[in-house]
Amino acid sequence: MNTTANQILSILEKGGTPISREEISTKIGVPEAEIKDSIKELRELGYEIEESKEAGYRLVQRTDRLLPYEVKRHLRTDFIGQRIEYYPSISSTTMVAKELLVKTSVSELNGIMIIAEEQSGGFGRLDRPWFSPHGGIWTTILLKPKMPVDRVFMLTMASSIAIVRAIRKLYRIGALIKWPNDIYIGDQKVAGILLEISAEGGEVEHCILGIGVDANIPQEALPKNLNTPVTSLMIEHGEPIDRAAFLAHLLREFERRYQQIEMGEYDSIVREWKSLSLTLDKRVKIKTPRLSFEGTAIDIDEYGALIVRRDNGKTERVFSGDCTPV
Amino acid sequence: MNTTANQILSILEKGGTPISREEISTKIGVPEAEIKDSIKELRELGYEIEESKEAGYRLVQRTDRLLPYEVKRHLRTDFIGQRIEYYPSISSTTMVAKELLVKTSVSELNGIMIIAEEQSGGFGRLDRPWFSPHGGIWTTILLKPKMPVDRVFMLTMASSIAIVRAIRKLYRIGALIKWPNDIYIGDQKVAGILLEISAEGGEVEHCILGIGVDANIPQEALPKNLNTPVTSLMIEHGEPIDRAAFLAHLLREFERRYQQIEMGEYDSIVREWKSLSLTLDKRVKIKTPRLSFEGTAIDIDEYGALIVRRDNGKTERVFSGDCTPV
Numbered sequence: 001m002n003t004t005a006n007q008i009l010s011i012l013e014k015g016g017t018p019i020s021r022e023e024i025s026t027k028i029g030v031p032e033a034e035i036k037d038s039i040k041e042l043r044e045l046g047y048e049i050e051e052s053k054e055a056g057y058r059l060v061q062r063t064d065r066l067l068p069y070e071v072k073r074h075l076r077t078d079f080i081g082q083r084i085e086y087y088p089s090i091s092s093t094t095m096v097a098k099e100l101l102v103k104t105s106v107s108e109l110n111g112i113m114i115i116a117e118e119q120s121g122g123f124g125r126l127d128r129p130w131f132s133p134h135g136g137i138w139t140t141i142l143l144k145p146k147m148p149v150d151r152v153f154m155l156t157m158a159s160s161i162a163i164v165r166a167i168r169k170l171y172r173i174g175a176l177i178k179w180p181n182d183i184y185i186g187d188q189k190v191a192g193i194l195l196e197i198s199a200e201g202g203e204v205e206h207c208i209l210g211i212g213v214d215a216n217i218p219q220e221a222l223p224k225n226l227n228t229p230v231t232s233l234m235i236e237h238g239e240p241i242d243r244a245a246f247l248a249h250l251l252r253e254f255e256r257r258y259q260q261i262e263m264g265e266y267d268s269i270v271r272e273w274k275s276l277s278l279t280l281d282k283r284v285k286i287k288t289p290r291l292s293f294e295g296t297a298i299d300i301d302e303y304g305a306l307i308v309r310r311d312n313g314k315t316e317r318v319f320s321g322d323c324t325p326v
Numbered sequence: 327m328n329t330t331a332n333q334i335l336s337i338l339e340k341g342g343t344p345i346s347r348e349e350i351s352t353k354i355g356v357p358e359a360e361i362k363d364s365i366k367e368l369r370e371l372g373y374e375i376e377e378s379k380e381a382g383y384r385l386v387q388r389t390d391r392l393l394p395y396e397v398k399r400h401l402r403t404d405f406i407g408q409r410i411e412y413y414p415s416i417s418s419t420t421m422v423a424k425e426l427l428v429k430t431s432v433s434e435l436n437g438i439m440i441i442a443e444e445q446s447g448g449f450g451r452l453d454r455p456w457f458s459p460h461g462g463i464w465t466t467i468l469l470k471p472k473m474p475v476d477r478v479f480m481l482t483m484a485s486s487i488a489i490v491r492a493i494r495k496l497y498r499i500g501a502l503i504k505w506p507n508d509i510y511i512g513d514q515k516v517a518g519i520l521l522e523i524s525a526e527g528g529e530v531e532h533c534i535l536g537i538g539v540d541a542n543i544p545q546e547a548l549p550k551n552l553n554t555p556v557t558s559l560m561i562e563h564g565e566p567i568d569r570a571a572f573l574a575h576l577l578r579e580f581e582r583r584y585q586q587i588e589m590g591e592y593d594s595i596v597r598e599w600k601s602l603s604l605t606l607d608k609r610v611k612i613k614t615p616r617l618s619f620e621g622t623a624i625d626i627d628e629y630g631a632l633i634v635r636r637d638n639g640k641t642e643r644v645f646s647g648d649c650t651p652v
Contacts, residue, residue: 146615146616148614148645148646149475149478149523149645149646150476150629150631150645151645152475152525153528180527180528181527194526194527195526195527196524196525196526196527196531197475197523197524197525197526198522198523198524198525199478199522199523199524199525200520200521200522200523201506201507201520201521201522201646202479202506202645202646202647203615203646205522264616288474289472289529290472290590303476305476319474319475319476319477319528320474320475320527320528320529321528
């Protein structure tokens with residue numbers, strides 16, 4: 001979206017009353033012909049703009065695309081998402097993030113967000129394909145946190161909390177966190193997190209935080225035959241959600257907790273995570289690259305490891321792997 | 327070094343007796359003119375080869391360069407260092423490793439080693455410049471360990487142990503490990519380790535392990551005015567060491583412990599590290615990006631964190647940072 005389209009939009013959305021092309025032209029100091037072009041561009045971007053010869057233009061319906069402009073209208077963060085790169089369709093936001101890492105100066109990196117309407121090559125943990133059709137929220141955020149590498153799971157926890165808080169606040173749905181990195185509504189998955197980190201000498205260098213939310217995906221477009229049943233916010237909420245407002249809210253919730261983590265306030269993150277956990281006090285099957293066993297998830301420690309009591313009474317500290325309820 | 331030079335070398339080093347050009351030519355099936363060229367190349371690489379009209383060629387002195395051929399003569403590993411890239415002079419072996427990461431297929435990555443005779447832009451932890459002149463051992467090893475991210479410090483520990491073991495075994499010098507990543511002889515630093523990792527969803531993706539050893543560096547070439555006094559193996563041993571033999575031994579010691587780590591045998595690594603520690607039971611000053619304090623280093627835990635008892639009796643778990651004796 002160019003600057004003129006941007007300015008037109010901010011004028012149109014102020015009142016609900018129509019504004020003439022001439023008036024817009026005067027207000028923003030741009031020739032009428034250019035206004036016309038920009039209106040065309042806005043319509044192509046999905047904005048429904050009425051036009052009448054006498055009265056002028058009127059914004060009837062915002063776009064349903066997750067455009068940076070739309071997210072920023074709602075955004076109340078200091079740095080996360082203040083720079084957004086938007087792609088209608090790409091292989092994956094992670095790949096774009098990795099390219100950005102190479103070509104962006106370190107000082108500008110923190111908080112950059114990549115958004116894709118749809119991904120053709122999305123991946124989850126352990127390189128599992130991640131289904132990411134139109135209607136979802138597929139983003140990657142670049143972060144340069146000041147923290148020791150043994151605390152990185154705090155970032156996954158903060159993201160989980162942020163997603164759950166946004167769902168609870170905006171739609172009054174009791175979403176919960178399934179350890180390590182999934183968000184559930186009832187027994188169906190609605191969102192997932194993928195954190196990649198780079199570290200040096202015990203300190204985190206940078207993080208690539210992927211957040212995927214099944215937002216406005218109808219039942220028939222959701223993947224079937226997955227090990228995990230999935231749902232979407234649209235299905236649970238009963239109508240399509242405002243993805244931009246939801247994402248902006250989520251980012252605000254995340255940023256607040258990110259700042260707590262940087263100040264070393266791990267306790268409050270762990271406490272909040274526990275209060276929103278689907279996993280604790282449940283009987284679970286654990287599968288890591290190194291071992292498999294069943295037991296009861298009794299706690300999560302201050303580094304994000306799940307503490308599982310095996311049937312023989314021995315407790316295991318599980319830092320990564322799959323955790324399935326039994 | 328080309329194949330012919332390689333073959334010539336293996337013939338020359340078998341006996342001490344001279345071998346004629348004609349005989350070499352017959353043995354390896356290569357024209358005499360090419361033999362002559364390869365002898366020239368070997369001499370340029372630092373091999374001292376005597377030649378007499380009657381008797382032929384004789385290898386008088388091996389090269390003092392850390393050529394892949396020389397390292398491999400001594401190497402007894404399964405995969406570490408089986409592929410070596412050698413550079414007479416580069417900015418840093420880490421940079422080359424990162425380029426290799428991008429252009430090498432994942433299945434071939436594990437164990438690749440980069441060696442430089444000298445580095446113009448070597449760096450240590452926290453981007454501190456690392457002085458790396460001719461005569462040292464400057465290497466980076468690419469690894470794809472199967473391990474959870476909270477155990478990565480085990481790799482730094484395994485490298486530290488390997489360096490100390492090689493020094494003790496080959497030169498009978500009582501080197502010790504200073505937490506987190508330095509090797510000392512007495513109160514002088516002789517080697518350092520730099521581990522960079524990339525991780526995804528709790529599992530390590532790959533590691534870039536940098537090992538730098540002040541091997542054959544004379545007193546006058548060592549940097550002065552550093553916070554830490556430094557020494558070299560040559561100074562401590564009283565004569566130049568065989569760098570290739572030392573490096574090969576070090577790699578063997580490292581690989582053995584690397585395999586233990588992959589099998590989850592953390593205890594034995596921690597135990598061995600403790601037995602070689604310079605830091606434990608000492609009064610230390612700790613400086614991390616988040617806090618500074620003094621206390622007594624009382625233990626290292628099974629994740630590599632230093633346990634320090636402060637004067638007020640409280641113990642701190644330090645995962646990264648500087649640790650200076652007071």
